[in-house]
Amino acid sequence: MTASSRHFVLAAGGTGGHLTPAFALAHKLERRGHHVALITDERGAAIPGKPDFLTAHVLPAGRFGKNPLRWPKAIAAVQKGKAMSRRLFESFGPSAVIGFGGYPAMPALFGAQAMNIPTVIHEQNAVLGRVNRLMAGRVDAIATAYPEVDRLKDKHADKVHLVGNPVRPGVLSLREEPFPAFTEDGLFRVLVTGGSQGARVLSEVVPDGLSMLPTALRSRLQVTQQCRPEDLEAVRERYANHGIPAELATYFEDMAATLADAHLFIGRAGASTIAELTAVGRPAILVPLPIATDDHQAANTREIVRAGGARSIRQTKFEAKELAKQIQAMAQRPDTLATAAHAAWNCGRPKAASDLADLVEGFGGADMMDVIRVGENNARGASQGVEAGQGAARERPE
Known part of the structure; x- marks a missing residue:
């Protein structure tokens, strides 16, 4: 590790949709010399494809369904998970906590915010998920996979960054x-x-x-x-x-x-x-x-x-x-x-993993990256070097 290495915590639900971009970010941050840890549920800790270097911490997370009678139990689980995450952060000292959606991300993000640790969320879909909707007003940055994301409020535009969805290297x-x-x-x-x-x-x-x-x-x-x-x-x-x-x-x-x-x-x-x-x-x-x-x-x-x-x-x-x-x-x-x-x-965004890593590295190190801020560029290709307002197709190999 280098003198500039920092610690980051990724928090995600235990499905491939949440964990695939989390793993891609973990690989990118690890290659840049940082320590990375994962908070997830039991499914996520056992899912195939988890990097060997990525230590998984299983925390309780309440699931808030349509039945309000079950909410007290869910709230208790979130509080317990939040307390456990704070103990982890005290020893790990993360520069930022990045949530990828899913209920297991919620206690980790709450715990980080209680300790004034910067938080970022990444939304993989073109509709902001339930946990990310709840956290959108509280986090420091919102990374998106699409230029148009439903249920994302206009008042959050200044902290939205278009990065795309990381894909497998192969x-x-x-x-x-x-x-x-x-x-x-x-x-x-x-x-x-x-x-x-x-x-x-x-x-x-x-x-x-x-x-x-x-x-x-x-x-x-x-x-x-x-x-x-x-x-x-x-x-x-x-x-x-x-x-x-x-x-x-x-x-x-x-x-x-x-x-x-x-x-x-x-x-x-x-x-x-x-x-x-x-x-x-x-x-x-x-x-x-x-x-x-x-x-x-x-x-x-x-x-x-x-x-x-x-x-x-x-x-x-x-x-x-x-x-x-x-x-x-x-x-x-x-x-x-x-x-x-x-x-x-x-429509592809091949630099998604790098752009997301650049974004989270802006916490605890260099100034926050502005090149892919949707609020300013609002262009699909902003992170690919295409100026705002340009819609010209790029050339691919023949």
């Missing part, structure tokens, strides 16, 4: 690779995933939708699809009946390699999914999860859809005929699919 490494060649007679590779738990609606609709494509497209299909274990054999039979080659699995170990070959993605619209699609530049047909809190997956699709990099279909309208129609519109000519891929790529 996926980010594909950003400078060209879009896979898509020709009139070459393979048409389609990747279908439904998030960490899979999505039954994709298993039911996608095989039949692909079978309705014109022969010129259908005969060139090569499908890779993630399915729930209980759906695997039924989906395999559907593809066999349609005569469509398909590789099916419940989990793909190397998603970066799978994404690298894909010409079109079909799936959910979680924050990490959108971040990876835009980092690599892959056109998509997105089916937002209808039960997502505050309909945040639908909000996540806005930027990439407006840019022309994706199409969004509500699950209530996600039927085989509609899917075939949208695929045909996107892939009717090689250049239309490539154009959509470039539009998706232009």
